[in-house]
Amino acid sequence: MTEDDGVDEELLSIGAFAARARLSAKALRLYDRLGLLVPARVDPATGYRYYAAGQVERARLVALLRQLDMPLARIAEVLDAGDGGVAADRLAAYWAGVETRVAGQRALAEYLRGRLSGRSSEMHGKFAVELVDVPEQVVITEKRHTLAPELPAWIGASLGRLAAAAEECGGVAGVPFVAYHAEVSLESDGPAEACVPVADEAAARAWAEQRGRAWETTVRVEPARRLAYTRISKAQVAHPQILAAFEAVEEWIAAEGLSQAGPCREVYFADWDAAGAEDPVCDVAFPVK
Structure with missing residues (x-):
């Protein structure tokens, strides 16, 4: 028997769950260790992980939030908010920080381009x-x-x-x-x-x-x-x-x-x-x- 084999109707093996959630088994093991997505059951004899079908939505949200380069700790804060509005606000706060950082990096890149190209006077002319x-x-x-x-x-x-x-x-x-x-x-x-x-x-x-x-x-x-x-x-x-x-x-x-x-x-x-x-x-x- 392998960790990917099914156990009962209510639970999915890690392989079957990974396919539904569009995550790798390796990612699921990591999220388990971090407490972000804990299996519904772990076989005490084999250590195999099994997930409930109802956990698919949380797993997909994890995958989508990772596409925003959100750190796993921040993902946990969003998903554990306990209220959809609070969760949305936490996501908005994270994204506002991203936009501020990117805007700062854009300004820094412009500054450095001026420095490196010797166009400091042209760069300074943009300031009134x-x-x-x-x-x-x-x-x-x-x-x-x-x-x-x-x-x-x-x-x-x-x-x-x-x-x-x-x-x-x-x-x-x-x-x-x-x-x-x-x-x-x-x-x-x-x-x-x-x-x-x-x-x-x-x-x-x-x-x-x-x-x-x-x-x-x-x-x-x-x-x-x-x-x-x-x-x-x-x-x-x-x-x-x-x-x-x-x-x-x-x-x-x-x-x-x-x-x-x-x-x-x-x-x-x-x-x-x-x-x-x-x-x-x-x-x-x-x-x-």
């Missing part, structure tokens, strides 16, 4: 650069030495903490930004400074003194600035493709006969979580004079 005057503002801040791979997580967490603090100190009084006091890359760790404009300076200073020590929160006055900036999409924010935007603004500043007058920055004016990959979310800016 403008000037804007920003008034003096009080900001509550956190400063961190960090490398590029850790930067996105830190920006999101720090701006969230600072916005919550600002709400307790008269409210957020302007657009959050991250200033770079030195280069942040794979080798250089800045520092970077997350800043949220706050309405009540005295309340913010008291908050920082009493509750901000864990994150070395400080309050300072950001002077009025004239900024040269270009607006970029969520997909373009990722490192290193964002470097093209910084380089484009620097090139424009030089061409206009201006000079840099302070640390460059990323100004986050949109709801990051709600934005799609191609939605504008950030201004890459340099103070100029």
Whole structure:
């Protein structure tokens, strides 16, 4: 007797089930080991696996989700949701992440093509650069030495903490930004400074003194600035493709006969979580004079 031989009417051998589910027996054994598709019965004497006909739908869904390159752990989350609407939402969340990643890779490929072909000036010309005057503002801040791979997580967490603090100190009084006091890359760790404009300076200073020590929160006055900036999409924010935007603004500043007058920055004016990959979310800016 082999593992592919049938046992009874309610159960299918692994071979028969694999044919119905359009999966290989090897894949079924893997999914069993991972707890993703457990056989209805395993013969204690032979170890042969047998599946119920009702498991075919789950098996086919596994196969289809794998066609989306979904990791097996994420497939388990989708299939074990217990509710069709929740399962659909989990699939949608995964696919939104895929689209964001692909959009970022597309932007990176364009950036690298420009680098490799020596067409940097042509690439920079795709960014529209403008000037804007920003008034003096009080900001509550956190400063961190960090490398590029850790930067996105830190920006999101720090701006969230600072916005919550600002709400307790008269409210957020302007657009959050991250200033770079030195280069942040794979080798250089800045520092970077997350800043949220706050309405009540005295309340913010008291908050920082009493509750901000864990994150070395400080309050300072950001002077009025004239900024040269270009607006970029969520997909373009990722490192290193964002470097093209910084380089484009620097090139424009030089061409206009201006000079840099302070640390460059990323100004986050949109709801990051709600934005799609191609939605504008950030201004890459340099103070100029």
